[in-house]
Amino acid sequence: MNTLNFYDVFVYICKGTDPSLRNRRLQKCARHYAGLYGDEINCYTEKYGNYGKPYFSENRGVHYSISHSGDYWMCAFHKEPIGFDIQEHKAIDFINIAKHWYHPQEYETVLEKGANQFYDIWCAKESYLKYIGMGLRQPMKDFSVIEENKLKNRILDTELVNISRKPGYSLCICAEKIINIYFLVYF
Incomplete structure (x- = not known):
């Protein structure tokens, strides 16, 4: 790994989406991420913003966004606010969903380009909404x-x-500035 940059993003990938493992995974990933920058802390206290966006009360320059879909639970970390989303591509009525939820310009693009574009748009929108702390x-x-x-x-x-990292999935990261993205597999 090159010298770390303030604007680097670290995405931790965990197989399985068991909700009972969420907190343990988050703490383990947060400790590892903080350690990359020389910060040692044993436990972070998770709190929630006005619209439900999770954050660490200690902050210490550790911002994160969690997403899970299909076989994966992932968490993206950054030194500044971040939004992240992953979506497994499934056989759904994406045309009607896009018609109901998407901006008209996006809907037209989905009609032209199909399901993969539908999921890429969804991830981009959701990562932005997570970034600003509004969710849906x-x-x-x-x-x-x-x-x-x-x-x-x-x-x-x-x-x-x-990011086109894994066939059958769409991923998107949203932050003020991104230099490098590192993917780390954690089980």
Whole structure:
């Protein structure tokens, strides 16, 4: 691994989505992430913002976003606020979902490009909503992550990084600035 940068993102990948393992996984990943920057702490206290966004009360420059889908639980860490989403591609009625939830521009793109684009858009939107701490409380139709029939790489003052890492899944990270993304497998 190169010298760490303040704007590096670390994504921890865990097989399985058992909810009873969430807190233990989060603590283990947080300790590892903090240790990369020379910070040693045994336990973080998790709290929730006004709209349910989790954060550590101690903060110490450790921001995170959790997502799980299909076979994976993942957690992305950054020194500043972050949003992250993963979605397994499933056989669903994505056209009607896009018609109901997506901005008209996004809906047209899904009609043209199909299911993979549907999931890429969903991940981009959800990662942005997690980044701003609103979750699905802000209507998804109110903003678009599409420009000229392609996914944007910025929305307002934030970067959107769509990742094609594993076939059958879409991933997206949203943060003010992203230099490198490191994936670490944790079991």
